[in-house]
Amino acid sequence: MAGASTKSLDLAKPFAKPDTQRAAWRVWLDQRVDAWMTSPGFYRWAIGNPLTRWVTRRRAAQLFDIMAGFVHSQVLLACVRLQLFEQLRVQPMPLDELAKACQMSAPAMQRLLHSAVSLRLLESRGPQMYGLGPLGAPVAADPGLRLMIEHNAVLFDDMRDPLALLRDQVQPHMQAYWPYMEGDSTQGWEAAQVARYSELMATSQRFVVEEMLATYDFNGHQRVLDVGGGQGGWVGALAQHAPHLQLMLFDLPPVAALAQARMQQLGVDKRVSTHGGSFISDPLPPGADLVTLVRVAHDHPDAVVKALLAKICQALPRGGRLLLAEPMAQSPGEPPMVGDPYFHFYLLAMGSGRLRTADELRGFMLEAGFEAVDQLSNPMPLHTRMLLGRKS
Numbered sequence: 001m002a003g004a005s006t007k008s009l010d011l012a013k014p015f016a017k018p019d020t021q022r023a024a025w026r027v028w029l030d031q032r033v034d035a036w037m038t039s040p041g042f043y044r045w046a047i048g049n050p051l052t053r054w055v056t057r058r059r060a061a062q063l064f065d066i067m068a069g070f071v072h073s074q075v076l077l078a079c080v081r082l083q084l085f086e087q088l089r090v091q092p093m094p095l096d097e098l099a100k101a102c103q104m105s106a107p108a109m110q111r112l113l114h115s116a117v118s119l120r121l122l123e124s125r126g127p128q129m130y131g132l133g134p135l136g137a138p139v140a141a142d143p144g145l146r147l148m149i150e151h152n153a154v155l156f157d158d159m160r161d162p163l164a165l166l167r168d169q170v171q172p173h174m175q176a177y178w179p180y181m182e183g184d185s186t187q188g189w190e191a192a193q194v195a196r197y198s199e200l201m202a203t204s205q206r207f208v209v210e211e212m213l214a215t216y217d218f219n220g221h222q223r224v225l226d227v228g229g230g231q232g233g234w235v236g237a238l239a240q241h242a243p244h245l246q247l248m249l250f251d252l253p254p255v256a257a258l259a260q261a262r263m264q265q266l267g268v269d270k271r272v273s274t275h276g277g278s279f280i281s282d283p284l285p286p287g288a289d290l291v292t293l294v295r296v297a298h299d300h301p302d303a304v305v306k307a308l309l310a311k312i313c314q315a316l317p318r319g320g321r322l323l324l325a326e327p328m329a330q331s332p333g334e335p336p337m338v339g340d341p342y343f344h345f346y347l348l349a350m351g352s353g354r355l356r357t358a359d360e361l362r363g364f365m366l367e368a369g370f371e372a373v374d375q376l377s378n379p380m381p382l383h384t385r386m387l388l389g390r391k392s
Ligand SMILES: C[S@@+](CC[C@H](N)C(=O)[O-])C[C@H]1O[C@@H](n2cnc3c(N)ncnc32)[C@H](O)[C@@H]1O
Pocket: 180, 184, 201, 202, 205, 208, 227, 228, 229, 230, 231, 233, 250, 251, 252, 255, 277, 278, 279, 280, 293, 294, 295, 296, 299
């Protein structure tokens, strides 16, 4: 039975440009290389040859990592659920004590600990003593990261049968998590559901906020509007970072109400106004000379994103800017982006939107009326990449 999940999926632009047909000699060469690399003697030859051995070893390790990826993420999930990172942050602990605290046998606990050590999540600190590893430290430090790791269990559950998900034969649980995938009417939404997704967004937004503050100079602006601003993690941080700014947040009414309370808690509610509405069917609040759109476009189909960008462009004065920040896909010719498969499948399970390349988004922004669109260079493109559009 087909679910309602993939109804609004759009096709991405192809990797190769339409006018770049592969030359006949190249097709011939590709076929020869494919045949050679999959021939029975190839592996033995490649591993026996000192010049090619290191490439073969590296590729074997990479393939093994892909194959074992699910096990790795389950080791991480187990450590998060057992609160190992929080406990070991305080002090290293011995195996027996950890096993007792986690209510499992010492041999079982040891397997988890050794797996986590080999993934550098934990570290051996003496015989049967364990402490935080270099990759466990950020997880120990960030509750948002732990919430995200726990939340990924919903996605992995939906991906248990990847073909059923791809063929639209299951109703993914991810869709129930994000009620706005069903449309922009908030009637019948449960407060707990809105609070749950808004909280997840707020806690996972910290890294994106760091990227934006580190990359763009907000001094030249007076009034900023954040569209789809969630609970206001970004506008709250920006209000504290740039005390001269007036700010507005626009989101669906129940979310905007949560943001209002959050702004009061932060003590910035005099400078941040919150506006409830849908960017699909309502006008945007006027008066901003900078609009920010953070992790919003990737949730929506092309038609909705194009209409939203046009609405933003109309709402801006001449010289106004749009700063769009979200994870973006590998563009043709770019090195592979490690996060791409995750976001492709996350959005597939959500049932709407897609991970777009910076080129595609730039094209959408130009089509919407922006005169020039530049990609900004930010320290950690894995979390987000940024485009700045200027209205003439
Ligand atoms: C993925 S969250 C991102 C929130 C925030 N910008 C962040 O980065 O954490 C997308 C946000 O868009 C809001 N949203 C979705 N559809 C909307 C609509 N039609 N009108 C206004 N906001 C909408 C959601 O309520 C949610 O807060």
